[in-house]
Every structure is written in C-alpha cells, then in structure tokens.
Amino acid sequence: MDYCLLLPFTLGISLLWPCFMATEISQTEEVKHPADSHLRVKRGWMWNQFFVPEEMNKTNYHIGQLRSDLDNGNNSFQYKLLGAGAGSIFVIDERTGDIFAVQKLDREERSLYTLRAQVIDSTTGRAVEPESEFVIRVSDINDNEPKFLDEPYEAIVPEMSPEGTLVIQVTANDADDPSSGNNARLLYSLLQGQPYFSIEPTTGIIRTSSKMDRELQDEYWVIIQAKDMLGQPGGLSGTTSVLIKLSDVNDNKPIFKESFYRLTVSEAAPTGTSIGKIMAYDNDIGENAEMDYSIEDDSQTFDIITNNETQEGIVILKKKVDFEHQNDYRIRANVKNRHVDKQLLKYHVEASSTLIKVQVEDEDEPPVFLLPYYLFEVFEGRPHGSFVGTVSATDPDQRNSPIRYSITRSKMFSIDDNGTIITTNALDREISAWYNLSITATEKYNVQQISAVPVYVQVLNINDHAPEFSEYYDTYVCENADPGQVIQTISAVDRDESIEDHHFYFNLSVEDTKNSSFIIIDNQELVLACKKSPSSTYLS
Structure with a gap:
C-alpha cells in the first residue's frame, strides 16, 4: 500500500494512514495575551475526511490518525472520540489519536458517520483544541448483485410481428454506489430466448428478432441477465425470467x-x-x-x-x-x-x-289418389248396380302395395277393389240431386296407411213426372155471367228439372169439350171463361 506524508500545518491534525483524498478545514481564532500583546495566532482543527472500505474482515481496521500539532509526543495529550458509533464501531487510541474500525461495515446500510474529536491536556484537564466534527465515509466495494424489479415479468405480443417489435422492458437495480467506479453500472444480456428475441444492453428493452407463429408455439420463456461492472469479468450478475405469450391473429383459414x-x-x-x-x-x-x-x-x-x-x-x-x-x-x-x-x-x-x-x-306412406277429388254424373231412375265412376289410388312406396277401397256411411252406393262405384238403390233426383261421398283407400300390406278422397255425385234429371195442378180448385160462377167472362185462372207445376221455364198446354176433356159451357181462352195458363150464359152450371 502506498503512503504519503502530509506536511504539518499550524494546529492541524494529520491523516497519515492510509493516504486518501481529503478536504482540509481550518479555523482561525484570535487569542488574547497579556497587556500590550497583540499577536494573532492561527488556531484550529485541521481534519481530513476519512474513508473505510465496507465488508472488511479485520477486527481492528486502522482508518487514520487524529493529531494536534501541539502534541510534542510526551503523552500529555488525550484524544477523545464522540458521536454516533464512537466506542462501538469506532475507537481511538487516546495517546496517539489512531482511529480503528472494530466492526464490519455495510455501506448499503449506512454510508457515512459524523463524529466529533477532542484533544485534552491530561495534566490540566482542559481542551487543547476546540471540539470539531469530522466524517468517516464507508467506501463501496462491489458486494451487491443486480436485482430485477417488478418480477414476475409477463408480456404479450401478436404473432407474426415484424422484427424489432417492442415486447417489454425489464429493469434491474444495484445497491452499490453508482458513483464508485462501475460497481452499479449494468449491462443486460439474453441467456435464453435466441433467435426469437433480443435485448438492448443498456436499456433492458426486449424486442422480437424473428417472426413467430402462435400455432407452432404459443409462449416463450426468456432468461435475462443483468451484470454490473459493465459486464466485465468479476462483475456480479442477477437473472430474471420473462414469460412472453403470443396473441392470436387471423392468419389461418378454417x-x-x-x-x-x-x-x-x-x-x-x-x-x-x-x-x-x-x-x-x-x-x-x-x-x-x-x-x-x-x-x-x-x-x-x-x-x-x-x-x-x-x-x-x-x-x-x-x-x-x-x-x-x-x-x-x-x-x-x-x-x-x-x-x-x-x-x-x-x-x-x-x-x-x-x-x-x-x-x-323411404318411409311407408299412405296411398295417393290420382285426383284431389272426383265428380261423377248419373241419371236418376237407373237400376240397382248402375255404374257411377271409378277412383284410383296407388302406393307411392317401392313395394307398391295393393289397395282396398271403401265408402264411408252410404246406402246408395258401393265400391269394389278396383275403385268402381255403383248404385245400390234407385236414385231420384227429386229426392236428392247431389251425394257427397268419402272414399277410403287402404294398403293391404299395412292397414295403418289410409287415405281418403271426396267424391261428388250429381243425379241428372229425366222427364219422369207429369205436370200437376199446383192446387185443388173449387170454382164458382154466377148464373147470370156474361159469355167470355173469365171465371178462373188455373196453373200447373212439373217436378222434373228443366233448363228453361216449363211451358204447359191446357185443354178440356173430350166430354167437356162437346157439352161444356166453358172454353179456354189462353193456352199458356188455364183461363176458363163462359161460352154461353149458364142458368145454373157448376164446374169442379
């Protein structure tokens, strides 16, 4: 270790061990002497700022020496140390002024100590120098590894993002003194995650370095190292893990x-x-x-x-x-x-x-009639068993089941298995001109499959009824009626149907024609009139 010699100053305290840069402080006081003495004497502490390295393992680590320039070495001066840490952390040799650290110090817990020094004349018990403060600074060593903040880290970036896309920034902190060399200057590097990601050494910004497909891999574990001493050998390091997930984009079609x-x-x-x-x-x-x-x-x-x-x-x-x-x-x-x-x-x-x-x-479907309904005509008066018409239904399924036919509630018609409808009684149009029938078709192979169709039968008219007088007439005539006088108008009806209005022709019976006193004067309707004046003639 190098040593240096500090030249003595008036009333100064010299630091002889070890040699550190120090700040000199001097105080000037005016000292009164006996009468007629006006000398100005420079008095005061001259003290240095002391340094002690942290984490020293020595039991008594010599920091430096406090010494008054008035001390002539006869051991008459006594040095005292006051303030926080005096006597417990720091001790002083009262005779020589040597200061020792008796405990291991941690700069990260406390970086400086402010103490007070006194020099007392042991013979008189009086202070030789005014009490003065001085500082002992704990100098930093690189004893703290970088620690990452805000752990755990997790980031999301869209898949197929272009190279250089910002993912996340990680930050580490070093508790060492940033002003002490490179102890707290960090560099970031990637321990795991290449070739997909990269990190900026000084900022800790992670970026993509290639396109990634989420369908091939949807997340990545990236390990980041922060190393102090600017990454130089011997520097301390800390690591952290970053989980990077790829968010989906629609880059796949169904x-x-x-x-x-x-x-x-x-x-x-x-x-x-x-x-x-x-x-x-x-x-x-x-x-x-x-x-x-x-x-x-x-x-x-x-x-x-x-x-x-x-x-x-x-x-x-x-x-x-x-x-x-x-x-x-x-x-x-x-x-x-x-x-x-x-x-x-x-x-x-x-x-x-x-x-x-x-x-x-294929499903077993009911029979299907060829027509949605049927209309037949038959003349009245035809004999029993007369043909009316034929209906037809088929099985729409592949097996083509035979069909059976039936008529629902009818006494006038019947139907056979061929779908032929015949009369079972004589029809009289004047009794019923229309018949509404319901014909049912049933599959022989599956009697549950049934269909029905409406059949309308119109009874046609034949001229089978003679005209009839519309009522019974009782006709009276006065005995003194004049010839040609109308005595009765008689009408007739015909129950047969006619497209046009019925036209009737009237005539008197043969016997009445020869001997009758009456004649018909309008043959469209029977109008009786006197042929001659009757004396007492009666017609009924």
Whole structure:
C-alpha cells in the first residue's frame, strides 16, 4: 500500500494512514495575551475526511490518525472520540489519536458517520483544541448483485410481428454506489430466448428478432441477465425470467376435417329438421376462429347454419323431400371466417369446401289418389248396380302395395277393389240431386296407411213426372155471367228439372169439350171463361 506524508500545518491534525483524498478545514481564532500583546495566532482543527472500505474482515481496521500539532509526543495529550458509533464501531487510541474500525461495515446500510474529536491536556484537564466534527465515509466495494424489479415479468405480443417489435422492458437495480467506479453500472444480456428475441444492453428493452407463429408455439420463456461492472469479468450478475405469450391473429383459414360427408334424411321429416353436422377446424382461437358455413349451389332443399358455441355446421331440411321423386342429393358446402382484417385477406383467398351426399330414406306412406277429388254424373231412375265412376289410388312406396277401397256411411252406393262405384238403390233426383261421398283407400300390406278422397255425385234429371195442378180448385160462377167472362185462372207445376221455364198446354176433356159451357181462352195458363150464359152450371 502506498503512503504519503502530509506536511504539518499550524494546529492541524494529520491523516497519515492510509493516504486518501481529503478536504482540509481550518479555523482561525484570535487569542488574547497579556497587556500590550497583540499577536494573532492561527488556531484550529485541521481534519481530513476519512474513508473505510465496507465488508472488511479485520477486527481492528486502522482508518487514520487524529493529531494536534501541539502534541510534542510526551503523552500529555488525550484524544477523545464522540458521536454516533464512537466506542462501538469506532475507537481511538487516546495517546496517539489512531482511529480503528472494530466492526464490519455495510455501506448499503449506512454510508457515512459524523463524529466529533477532542484533544485534552491530561495534566490540566482542559481542551487543547476546540471540539470539531469530522466524517468517516464507508467506501463501496462491489458486494451487491443486480436485482430485477417488478418480477414476475409477463408480456404479450401478436404473432407474426415484424422484427424489432417492442415486447417489454425489464429493469434491474444495484445497491452499490453508482458513483464508485462501475460497481452499479449494468449491462443486460439474453441467456435464453435466441433467435426469437433480443435485448438492448443498456436499456433492458426486449424486442422480437424473428417472426413467430402462435400455432407452432404459443409462449416463450426468456432468461435475462443483468451484470454490473459493465459486464466485465468479476462483475456480479442477477437473472430474471420473462414469460412472453403470443396473441392470436387471423392468419389461418378454417379447413374441413373431412372432404366427404354422408348424411341421411327420412322423406317424412318436416322442414327445419336437423339431418346432420359437419365440422371445420381453425388453428386460430377466439373471435379469429368463428366461422360461417354456406351451400355453394344455393340449394332450395337444404341449408346450413352455424352453431356459435361449437362452430359446427348444422345441415337442416329447407324443403320436404320425396324418396320416389329423388332419393339422393349432392351438395357442396363452403366455410370461411367471420372476422378477417384487410391486411390478413391473403390468408383467406380460397374458401375450404366439402361434398355432402344426402340419402333420402323411404318411409311407408299412405296411398295417393290420382285426383284431389272426383265428380261423377248419373241419371236418376237407373237400376240397382248402375255404374257411377271409378277412383284410383296407388302406393307411392317401392313395394307398391295393393289397395282396398271403401265408402264411408252410404246406402246408395258401393265400391269394389278396383275403385268402381255403383248404385245400390234407385236414385231420384227429386229426392236428392247431389251425394257427397268419402272414399277410403287402404294398403293391404299395412292397414295403418289410409287415405281418403271426396267424391261428388250429381243425379241428372229425366222427364219422369207429369205436370200437376199446383192446387185443388173449387170454382164458382154466377148464373147470370156474361159469355167470355173469365171465371178462373188455373196453373200447373212439373217436378222434373228443366233448363228453361216449363211451358204447359191446357185443354178440356173430350166430354167437356162437346157439352161444356166453358172454353179456354189462353193456352199458356188455364183461363176458363163462359161460352154461353149458364142458368145454373157448376164446374169442379
């Protein structure tokens, strides 16, 4: 160790061990002497700022020496140390003024001590020098490793971010003295995380150094080291871990799990029936994985809706199907993401598609009549068993079951297994001009399959009724009635039906024509008039 010699000053205290940079402080006082003596004597403490290294393991570490320039070495002066730490941490040799540290010091706990010094003449007990303060500073050694703040660290960065994207900044603190060399000057480095991330040595800012795909790896553990002494050998270091998670962007389109789906639907299924599910998968998550299904050929028979919870496509029946008309369908379904940013459209140019074959299952259906209703005509008066008409129903199913026919609650008609309707009683139009029948068709192989059709039978008229007088007439005539006088108007009716109005012709009986006193003067209706003046003639 190097030593230096501090030249003595008047009333000064010299630091001889070891040699440190020190601040000299001097005080000047005026000392009164006997009469007629006006000498000015420079008096005062001259003291140095002492330094002691922290973490010294020596029991008595010599810090320096307090000494008065009045001390001639005859051991008549006594040095005293006062203040916080005096006697416990620091001790002084009362004869020589040597100061020792008797405890190991930690600068990070306390970096300086302010003490007071006294010099007393042991023979008189009086102070030789005025009491003065001085400072002992604890000098720093590099005994603290850097410690990271705000642990644990976690950051999120979008996947596929360009190189140089800011991720997070980590900060470490070194408790050593920043003004003492490089003890607290830190450099950051990456121990784990290459080649995906980099760190700025002086700021601790972590940035991406390559593009990363969340679907390949969604999180990374990065280990950061902070080392003091500007990273030089012998410096202390501390480490921390940073969990970096990649957030999802919509860089994947949905793709069908299967290229071909086979579904079935009963021809008896009503519209709106769910007939099956299809599924596409998307490597993205959350909103980026939401998708919509559609049918490519705009089918009128089927539709696809999306289950928003499972992201499945549900194929539903849009229009009833008929096995006998078409027993299978082929439709092509597409799928695409619901939310796509413009800058990511390049990943969604062509939608994924799949083929769906729907097989229609045959169901045992009731017979089907060829017509929705039947209208037949038959003349009245025809004999029992006369032909009325024929109805026809068929089994729409493949097995084509034979059909049996029946008439519901009718005593006038019957039907055979061929669907031929005949009369069972004579028909009279004047009693009933129309008959409303219900014909039932039943499959022989499955009597539960039944259909019915309305049949309307119109009874046509024939001229089977003679005209009839509309009422019974009692006619009276006065005996003195004049010839040509109208005595009665008589009308007739016909129960047969006529397209036009009925026209009747009236005439008197042969006997009455020869001997009657009456004539018919208007043959469109019977008008009786006197032919001659009767004396007492009666007509009934």
